[in-house]
Amino acid sequence: QKEVEQDPGPLSVPEGAIVSLNCTYSNSAFQYFMWYRQYSRKGPELLMYTYSSGNKEDGRFTAQVDKSSKYISLFIRDSQPSDSATYLCAMSAVRNDYKLSFGAGTTVTVRA
Amino acid sequence: GAGVSQSPSNKVTEKGKDVELRCDPISGHTALYWYRQRLGQGLEFLIYFQGNSAPDKSGLPSDRFSAERTGESVSTLTIQRTQQEDSAVYLCASSQRNTQYFGPGTRLTVL
Numbered sequence: 001q002k003e004v005e006q007d008p009g010p011l012s013v014p015e016g017a018i019v020s021l022n023c024t025y026s027n028s029a030f031q032y033f034m035w036y037r038q039y040s041r042k043g044p045e046l047l048m049y050t051y052s053s054g055n056k057e058d059g060r061f062t063a064q065v066d067k068s069s070k071y072i073s074l075f076i077r078d079s080q081p082s083d084s085a086t087y088l089c090a091m092s093a094v095r096n097d098y099k100l101s102f103g104a105g106t107t108v109t110v111r112a
Numbered sequence: 113g114a115g116v117s118q119s120p121s122n123k124v125t126e127k128g129k130d131v132e133l134r135c136d137p138i139s140g141h142t143a144l145y146w147y148r149q150r151l152g153q154g155l156e157f158l159i160y161f162q163g164n165s166a167p168d169k170s171g172l173p174s175d176r177f178s179a180e181r182t183g184e185s186v187s188t189l190t191i192q193r194t195q196q197e198d199s200a201v202y203l204c205a206s207s208q209r210n211t212q213y214f215g216p217g218t219r220l221t222v223l
Contacts, residue, residue, distance in 0.1 A: 004154065043116070043203055043214025044155070088154065096210050098145060099171070102154030 003027055006089055006103030014111050019076040023089035023103045026070065030091040030101070033065050035074045038086045038105065047087075048074065051095075079110045114138070116215035118204050124221045125194055133189040133218045137206030144187050145212060146179055149201040158202075161187065194222045 006023045013019055021035075031052055036044035048063040050056045050072075056063045064073040072091070076083055089103040117136045125131050137144050146158040157171040161181040172178070176194075181187040191198055199222045205212040 002154075006154075008152070042216050043205070045214065046211050090155075098143065098160050098168075098212075099157050100155075102156075104152055104154045 002104075004089065004091060004101045004103045007106050008104065009106040010109065011106060012109045012111060013079055015079060015081060017079050017110075019074075019079050019083065019108055019110070021074040021076075021087050021089075021106050021108070023072050023091075024070055025072075025091060025101070027091075027093065027101070028067075028070065029093035030070075031067075032092045032095060032097070033063070033072050034090040034100070035061075035063060036088040036090060038088060040085075044088055076108075079108075081110045081112045084109045116204055116206050116213055118202075118215040118218050120218060121216065122219045122221075124223065126223050127196060128193055130190065130192045131194055131220065133191075133202050133204075133220070135187045135189070135204030135206075135215060137185070137187070137204070138208075138213055140184075141206035141208045141213075142184055143207045143212075144181055145205045145207075146187070146189050147203040147205065148173075149203055149217070151200070155203065158189070191220075194220075196222050198222050 035048040037047045038044040053067045060077045062075040086105040086107045088105040090100040119134045142163045144161040147155040159179045160168040176192045179189045201217040203217045205214045
């Protein structure tokens, strides 16, 4: 079993829809959770960073962490074609740990 | 300013050949990382450089893999006697504090 499991997708939604992305994990020590966005032929870029359980909102993006269920989510509201990318979750047990555990990524296409 | 750059962007090689991948980090970033991204899999940590400290090589999958960094600048990842399972995108990232900034990667195909 992988340490981090991510819904593989691909996901195709119409413009304006809410995109819901999820990851589950097995290591209960994980406390720091990240979402990266990776455009085709580009490196990942950090989108959201959260600590422990709870919600964090940044514009159209909301990250949720449920440590009791070992489940994290990323929601994208009012999705745009420019949101079309692969989204990777990542997590670590230690703050600023350089050895992050990544999910495999979910490819999202937002249709105009 | 300029981001992390990597070269070549694509590399096709024959099984058994050696390859060298290059990473130019963001100027002033003391930390540098190499990852491997296989199709359908998450990023795998390979190696971490921090300033003049000894690198963390714990993620290198075999002794065919090695990496060097000159001070706080360029890094090269070398894969000797390449195998087909080495085919992947090799990503480099650098950071000054917490956030890792990734380069576009080198797509390696071993025939």
